[in-house]
Amino acid sequence: MQTTTNPRSDRFNAPYLGLAVTVVLALAGLLLLTTSAASGGPDWPFGLYLLVSIGAVLVYIFVTFRDHRTRQVELEQAAASRQQLEQGLVTALEELRAGDLVTCVEKADGLPRGLQDAFVSAADAINTLAQQIQNSSIDVASAANSVNQIASELASGSSEQAASVVEITAAMEELARTAAQIADNASTQADLTAQAEASGSVGSDAVDEAVEGVEEVKKRISGIATRADTLGTRSKEIYRVLDLITDIAQETHILSLNAAIEAAAAGDHGRRFSVVAEEVRRLAQRSQESVDSVRNLLDEFTSSIRATVVATEEGSKEAARVLERARAAAAAIDELKSASSDTARVAKEISLATQQQNAASDQVVLTLKEVSQVVQRMADSLKDFSGTADQLNDLGLAIQLVAQSFHLDSPHSLKRLASSWAQEVRKRFGSWEAIEGMLGEMLQDNGFVELTYVMDAGGGQLAITVNEDVAGTHDVPQPVRSGEGLTERPWFRGVMREGRTIITPVYESLLSGEQCFTVAAPVKGEGDEIIGVLGVDVNVDSWTKI
Amino acid sequence: MPVSPADTAAGQSGGVAPADDRYLLVQAGDEKCALPLDRVRRIVRSLSVTPLPGASAELKGLAEFGGEPLTVLDFSRLLGAAPGASPAYPVTVIAWAGPDESHELVGLQVDAVLEVVSVPADNIAAGGDGIVRGDVSLGGEPVRVISLSVLGSVG
Amino acid sequence: MNGVSGERVLLLRHQGRLWGVLHDAVRTVTRGHDGFRVWLREGDITADHVLGVIEDLRVWPADGVLARFWGEKVGGLAILGTTPVVVVDPSSPPAIFRSVSGPESSAEPASDSDLGPDMGKTP
Numbered sequence: 001m002q003t004t005t006n007p008r009s010d011r012f013n014a015p016y017l018g019l020a021v022t023v024v025l026a027l028a029g030l031l032l033l034t035t036s037a038a039s040g041g042p043d044w045p046f047g048l049y050l051l052v053s054i055g056a057v058l059v060y061i062f063v064t065f066r067d068h069r070t071r072q073v074e075l076e077q078a079a080a081s082r083q084q085l086e087q088g089l090v091t092a093l094e095e096l097r098a099g100d101l102v103t104c105v106e107k108a109d110g111l112p113r114g115l116q117d118a119f120v121s122a123a124d125a126i127n128t129l130a131q132q133i134q135n136s137s138i139d140v141a142s143a144a145n146s147v148n149q150i151a152s153e154l155a156s157g158s159s160e161q162a163a164s165v166v167e168i169t170a171a172m173e174e175l176a177r178t179a180a181q182i183a184d185n186a187s188t189q190a191d192l193t194a195q196a197e198a199s200g201s202v203g204s205d206a207v208d209e210a211v212e213g214v215e216e217v218k219k220r221i222s223g224i225a226t227r228a229d230t231l232g233t234r235s236k237e238i239y240r241v242l243d244l245i246t247d248i249a250q251e252t253h254i255l256s257l258n259a260a261i262e263a264a265a266a267g268d269h270g271r272r273f274s275v276v277a278e279e280v281r282r283l284a285q286r287s288q289e290s291v292d293s294v295r296n297l298l299d300e301f302t303s304s305i306r307a308t309v310v311a312t313e314e315g316s317k318e319a320a321r322v323l324e325r326a327r328a329a330a331a332a333i334d335e336l337k338s339a340s341s342d343t344a345r346v347a348k349e350i351s352l353a354t355q356q357q358n359a360a361s362d363q364v365v366l367t368l369k370e371v372s373q374v375v376q377r378m379a380d381s382l383k384d385f386s387g388t389a390d391q392l393n394d395l396g397l398a399i400q401l402v403a404q405s406f407h408l409d410s411p412h413s414l415k416r417l418a419s420s421w422a423q424e425v426r427k428r429f430g431s432w433e434a435i436e437g438m439l440g441e442m443l444q445d446n447g448f449v450e451l452t453y454v455m456d457a458g459g460g461q462l463a464i465t466v467n468e469d470v471a472g473t474h475d476v477p478q479p480v481r482s483g484e485g486l487t488e489r490p491w492f493r494g495v496m497r498e499g500r501t502i503i504t505p506v507y508e509s510l511l512s513g514e515q516c517f518t519v520a521a522p523v524k525g526e527g528d529e530i531i532g533v534l535g536v537d538v539n540v541d542s543w544t545k546i
Numbered sequence: 547m548p549v550s551p552a553d554t555a556a557g558q559s560g561g562v563a564p565a566d567d568r569y570l571l572v573q574a575g576d577e578k579c580a581l582p583l584d585r586v587r588r589i590v591r592s593l594s595v596t597p598l599p600g601a602s603a604e605l606k607g608l609a610e611f612g613g614e615p616l617t618v619l620d621f622s623r624l625l626g627a628a629p630g631a632s633p634a635y636p637v638t639v640i641a642w643a644g645p646d647e648s649h650e651l652v653g654l655q656v657d658a659v660l661e662v663v664s665v666p667a668d669n670i671a672a673g674g675d676g677i678v679r680g681d682v683s684l685g686g687e688p689v690r691v692i693s694l695s696v697l698g699s700v701g
Numbered sequence: 702m703n704g705v706s707g708e709r710v711l712l713l714r715h716q717g718r719l720w721g722v723l724h725d726a727v728r729t730v731t732r733g734h735d736g737f738r739v740w741l742r743e744g745d746i747t748a749d750h751v752l753g754v755i756e757d758l759r760v761w762p763a764d765g766v767l768a769r770f771w772g773e774k775v776g777g778l779a780i781l782g783t784t785p786v787v788v789v790d791p792s793s794p795p796a797i798f799r800s801v802s803g804p805e806s807s808a809e810p811a812s813d814s815d816l817g818p819d820m821g822k823t824p
Binding site for chain 1: 568570583584586587588589591637659661662
């Protein structure tokens, strides 16, 4: 209620005017009296004075009574206004006390402008602070969640590291065993190589002897070939001799024939000579036959020699091939010996390297054990850290819940959410199916809600809707479904008592077995009476991850 | 060299057959021929023969024998015998050709001279009037008996 | 010519063989670019070389076996050392003595002074 007049100036003007008139009259009277007295004048001034004074006093009384009445009315009005203002302020402060920063501003509409502005400013400041706290609490929860996740990951990582260290240690120990085995094998290989080298030397010597033998055979074959050539040459000489003898035999033959001819020409005188000639002819014939025989023998001999020469040539070639192969074998044995030497050297190097590797592996195992201890300490620290993160998470949740205790005009405000749902329920109150349908739609838009339900003020009717994504395969417990004992629950009693939206502390959900809390809002009728209670079970884990 | 019955007979009896019955057995081509021994002057080897241009195939050429010119004939071609194996020691039989009163020597180049054989005239199967007088079998082999009378001057 | 007789023979070498011509039958000898030309009483013959004149060379008649197997008319046969020599019949020398060259050789020399430097020497 606002007035346009300034009662304060009016109130101050009437009394002061009266007083002034009174003073003026008094002074005037005094003056007149004095004058009259002095002058021995008529009395009429005194009467005038008296009249005037009485008139002034009446006027003064009238004016003063009027002002007094006006002021009294104003005072009554002011008192009423003050009372109303006080009532409104109290109501608004009540809402503010309850944390309903939306309603308290509405309730402050009846307050004087200045007070309203101041109240609204204060409410806005608190709203802003509460939203900041809410936002910060969300950030804290998110950070706590992140820290928790990081801690979990670190712990998991540490566990994995520890497991990896164990695996690496086992692998290094296996490596060390393998290296030791390799060292043993290398040592054995070195021994075998030494044996092979020795065998190679023996083989090489044997091959050298074989080569010498083959070369000797080759020399002998060459000697045989040379002798065969010599025999061949001698045979040729014999052939020449035979040819010569044959020639001589032929000449002798012809000579004998010529002798026979001369003997025949000599007639009887040549008869004896013809006998001689015949003998000579026979001698020549026998010589020729002998030569032929010798030639046959020589032919056979020459053929044998030729065959021998061929055989020796083939033998020489074969010996050369054998020699070639023997030399190749010797070269291969030398290569083998060289390779064996290299193998032995490499085996020794391997043995040495594996020994060094063993030492390094031992060092690595020791280092890994130290790393394992460090990792274990780190895992332990991370557990503490995780515990601290859990505490932080809980703190964040607590802060969030504290922030949520305010009914803010903010999309993060659960009370605002529940209040808006309650208004929708109110529109459908009486049709429980419609209510369940509406609740189902609301659940789809708010995945952190695991269960919503509406009860009438008497705790009789119940509409219940379950978020299958959060509840999983859990069935709604029968007590919840039947509504048994719900009127005794803190959320129901709190709403019925406070007549406003409340948030319960965190508890374990019967439905999901996880942490949850309930946001309960009153469903008010047209007369602002509570006709029902809307309950919204919020899954802490799902809600903090939003 | 085959052994002729004459060799055996001469060796056994120590006697010598009559000159008219004695022949020089020669190889000419693939045939054995018996040259009358009394017509044979000499057997020589390595006779250097100078061929004559435009001569017939039977005429080998001219040679020197005893300081005198000698006409040398190819006896195998003269006979018309098929060529035999290449002669190991070809020889030239220097004989008197022509009628008995002629002393013209002629050289007959043969593949080989074998031996002196005795062939009784009764054993000779008469041939013709040409250079082959007849045939005889000696040691189971056919032998042509030669007559050198038909050689000589044309007339 | 009957029987063996000692003759004065001009000795020639032609186509690798020794030939002889009775000196009495030789008029002259000239020398050409392809050898010698021996001018006879009737005709002429060519020779690769003229070796000289052999005095008293024994010449045998060649009308026996040789005549039967060689169609060329031969004046006789002789032996020079161990080499046979065919003495040509100047009236009908063998075909190989026919001149290969043409008319240039038909010009007869004027006198005996045209005989070559080897004339009169025994080869």
